Amino acid sequence: MTKYVLGIDQSTQGTKALLFDEVGSLICRTDLPHRQIIDDKGWVEHDPMEIYRNTVQVVKNLIEKAEIDPDTIQVLGISNQRETALVWDKKTGEPVYNAIVWQCARGAAICESIEKQGAADMVRSRTGLQLSPYFSAAKIAWVLQNVEGAQEKADRGELCCGTIDSWLVYKLTGGREFRTDYSNASRTQMFNIRTLQWDEEVCRLFSIPTGCLAKVTDSDGMYGETDFEGLFKHPVPICGVLGDSHGALFGQGCLEKGMIKTTYGTGSSIMMNIGEQPASSDKVVTSLAWCMNGKVQYVLEGNINYTGAVITWLKDDLQIISSPAETGELAKAANPADTTYLVPAFSGLGAPYWDSNAKAVIYGMSRTTKRAELVKAGLESIAYQITDVIKAMEKDSGISIAELRVDGGPTKNSYLMQFQSDIAQIPVQVPSAEELSGIGAAYMAGISAGLYDLKSVFSGIERKKFVPEMEGQVRETKYEGWKEAVSKVLTF
Structure with missing residues (x-):
């Protein structure tokens, strides 16, 4: 029986499910778009529940299209749009606000306030990132500041503040796992890239409690298991998570x-x-x-x-x-x-x-x-x-x-x-393979699970x-x- 690797690529415009065979060839793909919620200020949002529903649906559609037994899928890897950030309730799993998309600069005033405190260089030296509303921290801070009661709940440890990968891991595992990988963590502007930990001082600048942040896990680590709301008889392990650009770097x-x-x-x-x-x-x-x-x-x-x-x-x-x-x-x-x-x-x-x-x-x-x-x-x-x-x-x-x-x-x-x-x-090199972000996460998961060999899996591109x-x-x-x-x- 053929053993398959499943990749999910949750991108800015939509969500893709990708099916790879035992040698890493992409054999089937399905995708669904989601709404781009843009107001008159040019602020950009996504509905997190729509993204999660689409994630489950594209996998169902993939299995139907490929005509395979779901239980032949051995492992799952996830790539995701980075910097896009959201906040949700730990008990209910419900978002307190829409996801704020990486394109959205609504956190500019928050960054300007931190810069006026003379902390921009410290943020840069610890996180590797120019102080900017582009990254997740200012987006999360905006939610905590502007949604009634959110800051108080965060201070009590009642909220999860995360990126799309941690949201999907949380929802797919039924709320059992709240994890992110090193690539996504390093794009939040809260992670110290030298100590490899959430930076307490930087997080305080944004008034984001570190207790509300995900556990940082190796990109090829174990993120729990999912049955996609009963689609699989036996839960499949999530063994690879990468931000989309990191996934593409690995896939290339x-x-x-x-x-x-x-x-x-x-x-x-x-x-x-x-x-x-x-x-x-x-x-x-x-x-x-x-x-x-x-x-x-x-x-x-x-x-x-x-x-x-x-x-x-x-x-x-x-x-x-x-x-x-x-x-x-x-x-x-x-x-x-x-x-x-x-x-x-x-x-x-x-x-x-x-x-x-x-x-x-x-x-x-x-x-x-x-x-x-x-x-x-x-x-x-x-x-x-x-x-x-x-x-x-x-x-x-x-x-x-x-x-x-x-x-x-x-x-x-x-x-x-x-x-x-x-x-x-x-010179510019264009690969025959498409969906490099999803390929990278799927290959990472397949290597982690022992299905692929690191040295040979890229040779087919x-x-x-x-x-x-x-x-x-x-x-x-x-x-x-x-x-x-x-x-x-x-x-x-």
Whole structure:
């Protein structure tokens, strides 16, 4: 009887269930979207109960679609949208408020207050993260401050404050386990990446009691068991948890120091494995890659708020494309001499600028700028932003980047991939496998359970290579134009 590994990838736009066979090949996938709750301030939320219901449903749908016995599934791995945070009642398991999504900058005033106390450098030195509303701490603090009675309940230890992985583990195990892994913990802005513990002093700055935070567990550790509300006759162990970008780093096989990947999702994570010792950077942050076999590895990472979401904006809000597939052909058809740039600072700018007050702008248009040129500017803004981060990483790490491994839906766009290689001046490797975040968590779980071999499980992934073709002076002129456009939106 075939033994399967189940992966759940809970992302910003939806939830996927992924089924892998005994050699790590993806053989079936199902997914469900969830609502994006956005108000007139641009604040972004998700309904945690909808996410949990969808998680159970996509697994049911997967088993039906694949026509397998649920009990042939041996182990579960979970990858999740990071930084998105929520607070729920320990006794009832009910959220006290919606999950606040990583894109949402509503915690800016909380961070500004901490900065005025002169604590920003301390937060950065201990957590590896620039003080920012992007991370989970300010989001949780906002909930505790703005939901009636929440702070008091938290102080009494009656609430769970966590990220999406810990929420799913809690719900899937029937409230028996409240755990998070090292990768997710390191993205909350409350975890000391050197002592590898929740930092009491940092948590006090945000008025978040450490007793309300999850137990930090090895990424390949044991997170309890689940039967998916009776779907399985025998509960399946949860043996792998990774934040989505860390999952993609692992799924890409970036296991050695100096290897780098970019995930093109709603936003983007550019992540470099820097080995077993942390390093500091002024422009990007330091986090934990994972903890495996009891040992941690560190990463440098830059995060961008709007990359794939730019394409969604072109389609749903501007309504100048009907599908993402149109963007490549329109960009190719656009006037190559057009100087239009889109700086998509819809909710501020992340790395390497860290300006949460920046506003989006379309810059450099002429009278001949039309639909195709606007689409090209939107598509190219993705590559420009990623190049900014790559350059910062090379400078601060002292490591020369040999290639960029990429994943995510937009990597199917050959125009974007070629432009990315041209602007960054490095080869870009696109894997044959999709869903690298889910693959990483599933492989982690499969290795933990003894079903996969660490050295061989990645060998089935083939890659398409893009190499730089753009003439040097053309590239310099384009990139200088981008830097000028960014300078128009910065508020400091």
